[in-house]
Amino acid sequence: MMALTRGVNAKAPCPVCLVPDDELSMLSKIHTLRTIESMQEVWSSAWQLPSQTARDNYLRQYGLREV
Numbered sequence: 001m002m003a004l005t006r007g008v009n010a011k012a013p014c015p016v017c018l019v020p021d022d023e024l025s026m027l028s029k030i031h032t033l034r035t036i037e038s039m040q041e042v043w044s045s046a047w048q049l050p051s052q053t054a055r056d057n058y059l060r061q062y063g064l065r066e067v
Contacts (some may be wrong), residue, residue: 010060010063011060011062011063013063014031014034014063015034017032017033017034018031018034018062018063019031039062042059042064043064045058046066052066
């Protein structure tokens with residue numbers, strides 16, 4: 001799944017967790033991990049959306065892209 005990440009400029013750039021880019025320096029805060037199951041759920045939910053733009057906007061929240 002790491003190959004699908006948007007990289008360091010993403011809204012959630014970490015390939016391990018879902019830390020927002022503006023909270024990367026907050027080391028004491030615990031964030032949700034990216035698990036296979038959770039990312040598959042995100043991916044499945046994205047494919048339920050009606051348009052390419054809607055899918056891209058939804059996936060962008062998780063730092064993912066459709067390839």
